[in-house]
Amino acid sequence: MNNIINFSVVLLLLTSCADSLPKKNVQQPELIAEVKEPKQKEEALVEEIVYDTIYCPNWNNFEHSNEHSIKIVSVSNFHGDELWDGVENEDWYGLFKTKDSTYIAKVQSTFSRVYDIVLDENESQKTGWEVSIENKDTCIILIAGVENIAVGKLNEQQLSQPLFCSGTNYEFNFLGTNYELITTGGGSWDPENQWCDSWNYKLFLKSNEGKVEVVDTLLMIPSFRDAFVRILFSGDIDGDGKLDLLIDSSNHYNGMRPTLYLSSFAKNGQLLKLVALHESVGC
Secondary structure, eight states, X not given: OHHHHHHHHHHHHHHTTXXXXXXXXXXXXXXXXXXXXXXXXXXXXXXTOOOOOEEBSOHHHHHTOTTOOOEEEOSSEEOGGGSOTXXXXXXXXXXXXXXXXXXXXXXXXXXXXXXXXXXXXSTTTOOEEEEEESOOSEEEEEEESOTTOOOXXXXXXXXXXXXXXXXXXXXEEETTEEEEEEEEEEEEEETTTTEEEEEEEEEEEEEEETTEEEEEEEEEXXXXXXXXXXXXXEEOSSSSSSOEEEEEOOOBTTEEOEEEEESTTOXXXXXXXXXXXXXXXXX
């Protein structure tokens, strides 16, 4: 009986994750979670907003699921609980950016225990992590577990709008396929300062496969705290000639959440599949 009730709750959450914008073959996010309305509301206008109650995907459940063998991490410093046991034994590849191109290469990585200036009581404790590599080019992300990763120079889609606020539509053609990134929700955009404020944010990717229009729901974020969604990379990471996306989906100014979507893992009727994410905070 309990299994029937639990199945009904999950089914109800999944069916509520669709947005009214796409009407054809909408792909629901596989992981969702209900969140509470934000407690802090700094402006009178924000107090009048009715926030959505669905977060897609469910970051915590995804990150700690054993079924996801693909891992990503930035070249940076982290708190002790933000990396996992055996991280130094992963087979890491770097996604690098130069002035002229973007490429993937095998890397020699070092994961060292270091003093955490925020959490450690003294410099002898060293509960933090430092991730470093020998390559001097700008590293966008480190990736492990993608068997068909496209080593070498990548086909990249240059986007003139690297951050996507609510109410943005962006059409482009990548390797012969037309795509459109669509965002909905409330918000305001300041182009001069490259800043936006969004709420009830949703991000969709739309394309036509043959005569069938496919729309993937990539993100649903009810609120932000001085943060916005950024596209870190768009192009072919897994070598199948189709679009992949790396997105910073953090909704807080003190956090980072690189989120990787790959096309080669997508099911029929999907454009992309969420395969990895890594969440960390500054302090």
